[in-house]
Amino acid sequence: MVRYSALKGLYEFEKTIGCGGFAKVKLATHLATGEKVAIKIMSKSALGKDLPRVKLELRALKSLSHRHICQLYQVIETETHFFIILEYCSGGELFDHIVEKNRLSESESRIFFRQIVSAVAYLHNLGYAHRDLKPENVLLDHEQCLKLIDFGLCAKPDGGMKSLLFTSCGSPTYAAPELVLGKQYLGPEVDVWAMGVLLYALLCGYLPFDDHNIDSLYKKILSGRYEEPSFMTDASKRLIRQMLQTDPKKRITVAELLTHPWITNNSNPISPYSGLVKKQDDDCIALMAQCHRVMPDEMWKYLRKWKYDYNTATYLLLLGRKRRGLPLKLNTAALKVP
Numbered sequence: 017m018v019r020y021s022a023l024k025g026l027y028e029f030e031k032t033i034g035c036g037g038f039a040k041v042k043l044a045t046h047l048a049t050g051e052k053v054a055i056k057i058m059s060k061s062a063l064g065k066d067l068p069r070v071k072l073e074l075r076a077l078k079s080l081s082h083r084h085i086c087q088l089y090q091v092i093e094t095e096t097h098f099f100i101i102l103e104y105c106s107g108g109e110l111f112d113h114i115v116e117k118n119r120l121s122e123s124e125s126r127i128f129f130r131q132i133v134s135a136v137a138y139l140h141n142l143g144y145a146h147r148d149l150k151p152e153n154v155l156l157d158h159e160q161c162l163k164l165i166d167f168g169l170c171a172k173p174d175g176g177m178k179s180l181l182f183t184s185c186g187s188p189t190y191a192a193p194e195l196v197l198g199k200q201y202l203g204p205e206v207d208v209w210a211m212g213v214l215l216y217a218l219l220c221g222y223l224p225f226d227d228h229n230i231d232s233l234y235k236k237i238l239s240g241r242y243e244e245p246s247f248m249t250d251a252s253k254r255l256i257r258q259m260l261q262t263d264p265k266k267r268i269t270v271a272e273l274l275t276h277p278w279i280t281n282n283s284n285p286i287s288p289y290s291g292l293v294k295k296q297d298d299d300c301i302a303l304m305a306q307c308h309r310v311m312p313d314e315m316w317k318y319l320r321k322w323k324y325d326y327n328t329a330t331y332l333l334l335l336g337r338k339r340r341g342l343p344l345k346l347n348t349a350a351l352k353v354p
């Protein structure tokens with residue numbers, strides 16, 4: 017096990033929980049609170065030309081705060097590595113959840129899909145597009161609550177969401193026709209298509225467009241034709257058709273999804289801001305102030321700068337403990353005075 021000295025005394029590594037592209041993700045313990053975290057480790061030399069992607073992902077993660085988006089706690093950069101400390105999602109990938117249940121009922125699919133729509137609407141309202149939405153990038157936490165991850169392809173086109181993006185990215189199976197054609201495209205429409213593929217996978221247990229041969233896969237995507245199994249209700253079929261619309265201009269928008277009857281189904285429309293998680297909490301601030309031997313307002317003045325240092329991680333993890341009704345405690349040995 018390589019000793020990462022930059023995290024000594026702050027985090028204790030347990031095991032590798034996944035590898036994606038140029039990153040390794042390890043399970044670790046945040047020593048001041050004892051809470052579990054996921055640490056995404058990237059070696060700068062291995063990143064090479066992908067280094068800007070990390071900067072993009074970090075800029076996105078630092079501005080995101082939503083219950084259905086994996087929360088960033090801390091960023092540690094050394095000469096050789098990036099360590100991105102993230103919310104641990106103990107429920108694993110949504111993909112595995114679907115596979116083990118074969119497929120989900122319409123009502124269970126709706127519960128999950130509402131959370132995805134809320135997270136993507138929040139992203140789009142901030143001018144971001146995820147561009148790599150797929151079941152592997154949707155995780156579950158200990159309460160079966162969904163968390164969107166992997167913002168490495170996240171785009172915030174400088175001209176806002178109207179300017180066109182070019183880089184074809186993400187996985188071909190979830191790629192919209194305009195992406196497959198290498199056409200100019202707008203981020204949000206590409207996310208809506210991928211959400212259509214995701215909802216289809218929830219309801220059917222398999223993908224609308226799939227083929228081991230990439231060219232026949234592309235042909236299927238461009239045709240926009242897919243199977244509508246008999247167990248799908250007419251309402252589900254209609255919604256999927258509106259999302260898997262090959263013409264991006266005719267495709268339903270996330271804003272329309274928020275109030276779509278299949279989505280609301282007589283319950284309240286989804287607010288894209290639901291579950292904002294970063295807020296001022298006096299109990300957590302008081303505990304940290306006491307440990308640092310400073311006044312609470314001094315502590316909050318420091319915390320609200322959101323430096324994503326060890327104190328940000330400690331504060332956000334204490335917030336999570338409080339939300340779960342757990343006692344607030346700190347192991348001061350691990351806490352560094354600011």
Ligand SMILES: CN(C)C[C@H]1CC[C@H](N2C(=O)NCc3cnc4ccc(-c5cc(Cl)c(O)c(Cl)c5)cc4c32)CC1
Binds near residue numbers: 152
């Ligand atoms: C490209 N994908 C396939 C790579 C795999 C890597 C391991 C992941 N993972 C598990 O496999 N099981 C458990 C598990 C638990 N908590 C996690 C918390 C955060 C992230 C995470 C968050 C962000 Cl923001 C991000 O960018 C990345 Cl790469 C990962 C992954 C977690 C995780 C799933 C995706």
